[in-house]
Amino acid sequence: MSQPRHIAPGATYLITRRALRRHLLFRPDAAMTQLLVYALAVSARRYSIEVHALCAMSSHLHLVVTDPSGALPRFLQFFHRIVALGTKVLRKWEGPVWDHEATSVVRLLTHAAVVEKIAYVLANPVAAGLVRHAREWPGAKVEVSEIGCGELRAARPSAYFDPENPQWPEQVTLPLTLPPAIVQDSAESFRRAVAAELTWHEAQARAGMHSQGLRFLGAKGASEISPYERATSFEVLRGRNPTFAIGRDQGGAWRAAATAVRAFRASYRAALERWRAGIRTAVFPAGTWWMRIFHGVSVADVVPTAT
Template sequence: MSQPRHIAPGATYLLTRRVMRRHFLLRPDTAINQLLIYALAVSARRYGIEVHALCAMSTHLHLVVTDVQGVLPRFLQFFHRIIALGTKALRKWEGPVWDHEATSVVRLVTQAAVVEKIAYVIANPVAAGLVRHASEWPGVKVDVGDLGRGVLHAARPSAYLDPKNPQWVEQATLPLALPPAIQQENAEAFRGQVGAELDRQEAQAHAEVERQGRRFLGAERATAISPYERATSFEGPGERNPTFAVGRDQGDAWRTAAAAVCAFRVSYRTALERWCAGVRSALFPVGTWWMRTFHGVKVNDVVLAE
């Protein structure tokens, strides 16, 4: 049985979804970039999601978002469905678009984690050996200077979306929000922190490429790859998929977050056992989403220790 997912209104997450069998279906081009921005803008507005950073790689998609209303599963379902159906239409693809593994959802518990993971998202094309600097990536992305003040725009894609359906507006706009822990007066300092972390990660990627005796592919060659090809680099099965992140050298925060996750899971399992035994008054811990949404279980309104 999979672990229960804790969904908390106001939580910030790193989200990752991978393409089936690592095909290059999201290879950057005008049509795919338009679809990604439009789908994200419409989905975020529908579910009250604040988007902080994103980077669309050819084989996977990274987002850093805040789930203001505690409806993250609904957002992911809607957003990924639009991307999948639009991609199938654009690429004339008959099989599934997304990998069968569930979306990786990592809660960012501290500001240090938010800084590191936003830099990680921005640096992804560099770490993959595609471009030497993140700003060169031709896919959908956010630059450091856009954090908390940039705006992405996209017209409604002609593929898949019915212009007669009022939910598919002609123009969609996506403002990039600051993470909730960052006040507007501290925005420039925050961007400076992310920029410094991005420089560190880019330098690390440069050293690794040099160590392996490789060269960066380059933006032009990256956009010329067939979307029907697959990545050939090694990726081990069953890699670690963390529930939360606290950033480097945050031992106390890690122990606190780990204890909270364990407490939630123990409380959830106990309540689930009682509910399955027919005790419909079983009280589930705050953050229970699936059982509350689909079975209407009772949820405790006392927040577990963070």
């Protein structure tokens, strides 16, 4: 049984989902970029999700989003479904599009974590040895300068989306918002912090490539590689899938977050045991989503704390 996921309205998350067996199905050509931006914009608007950062790699997708209304599971289900269906049509692909591993959902609990993970997302093409600078990546992405003041636009793709269906508008716009903890007055300092972190990631990646005598593939090469090939770089399989991130040098915050996660899981399991025993008055902890949506269980108003 997988661990219960705590869904808190207003929380900010790093989302990662991988293509089946690391196939390069999301190769950054124009048609795929259009599909991904369109699907994201439609899905985010449908579930009131705020998007802060995006980088669509050839074999996986990264997002940093805020979920104001606690609808993240619905958003992910809808977004990943239409991306998969559109990709199957666009690539003439038979079988699953997504890897069998669960979507990675990491809650970002501090300002430091938000800065670091947005920079990590944007630096992905450089870290993968594809381009020397994040801005050169030809796929769907967000620039640091766009966070909080830019937007992504896309016309409805011809693949999969029925123009007669009103849920697929002809044009969509996706505003790129600031994370909720960042007020407009501090937007520039936030973008500078992300840019500095991104520059550090880029420098580390270039140094690593140089030390190994490797060359960057380049934007043109990344756009022209076959989408049916697979990534060949080493990757640890079935590694840790973290629940939260707090950023560097945040030891006290890590301990508090870990305590809260343990308390939520313990309270959830106790309530689930009671519910399975037929006690339908069992109260689940705040943040319970699946049992609330599909079984209508009672949910507490506050998050449990450890004793």
